[in-house]
Amino acid sequence: MVNFELYKVFYLTAKSGSLSKAAKELYITQPSVSHSIKLLEESLGLPLFARTSKGVDLTKEGAILYSYIEQAYNFISLAEEKLNELRNFSSGEIKIGGSDSLCKHYLLPFLESFHVQYPHIQINLVHGTTPEIVKNLKEGKIDIGIVRTPIHDDQLQVREGITIQDCFVTGPKYRELSKGKVTLAELLAYPIILFSSNSSSRKFVTRLFSDNGLLLEPEIELGSVDLLIEFAKIGFGVSFVTKEFVAKELAEGSLFEVNLEASIPSTKIGIITLKNMPLSTAAAAFVAELENPG
The missing domain is CATH 1.10.10.10 (Winged helix-like DNA-binding domain superfamily/Winged helix DNA-binding domain)
Structure with a gap:
């Protein structure tokens, strides 16, 4: 015993x-x-x-x-x-794991809306890469993880969120890339700026080039989408970002989307929880809002 x-x-x-x-x-x-x-x-x-x-x-x-x-x-x-949260919806805590970029550019509007509805529910954000988020979820340190799909793990339940589209962007220095069609091989002639090697975005774009028989080696590696945006703006090179996260910059003309000949597959944001682990009332309400925006 x-x-x-x-x-x-x-x-x-x-x-x-x-x-x-x-x-x-x-x-x-x-x-x-x-x-x-x-x-x-x-x-x-x-x-x-x-x-x-x-x-x-x-x-x-x-x-x-x-x-x-x-x-x-x-x-x-x-x-x-x-x-405790099941007893009293007016108190409790939700712990959410996600990358800096997903927290800022995807989660923030949902967090704002949820806080207005349930002001007494405390929300804690834990930042990390996809492997770190999965580890924290399995160890009980977070309730919900926000990651890019695909993700395959028998211990996880994956709910699909919004569809996102990645693209290459540049500032005025390389604006010519937004005009005529550019092949992936031609793009390699320019300085490439990417997320660090352990990010899901980096793995995704590396696989895209590899599938076309090309080796993608960035000139600059950065840890946040904000830096990717700023480095592209001031002319350091061409950054790989999520299009929805740079809509403002594209609209105002401080960034330009590279006119690629190859199409980049869209992906979805995944909302991950542990299988067979019931969510609190508050966490379940937040997941429902993520699944059904608006």
Whole structure:
């Protein structure tokens, strides 16, 4: 039988690095904390802590155990939060993961609308790449992830959001690219500006060139769509961006869309959640708004 109290003592001791701090948080004595840890170590047959002058440190075995127990506590805390939100829709929290560009250019209007409807629901945004967002979702650190599709994972439920269209843009310096038709091979003669290599946008455009027998090697790599826009504007080269995210710049003439001969396939924004993990009332309402804008 699993003694959850022992794991609770272990978790709080490991988190604080101190027997006395764990005892204070648990409202028990320090010898009781030591005894509980000894019982757990005997049960598992492995040492979990090493004493130091400042308190205790996890052993290698203890660190492995802690990585799992921490996830369990995250899920327990998440479950308690969800139940509380089900009791009272006027309070609660939604944790959403997404890239900087998707948060700013896609999520912001939805967040604004949702906040007007439910001003007491706290919204926390966690920024990251698609692999980081998936990891955070599986560890219970976020409720909803916003990513570019396709994404394939048996543990995830993927709902489709809006369709987006990527394109190459440039500033006035290379404006000629917006006039006559340009092939992918011809575009490689110009300095190319892309997202960093671990982004889904970068993988998408690299695959586009690879499928046409071309090697895409950017001259500049950047970490945000805002920098991609600004670097293209001032003449550093040609940036690969989502067209919907630069509509203003294209309309005002500070950016120009490259007139590519090849067509770039459109993609969809995916709203990802864990399968078999019910959403809170607030999170479900937000997902419904994303699925049915307007």
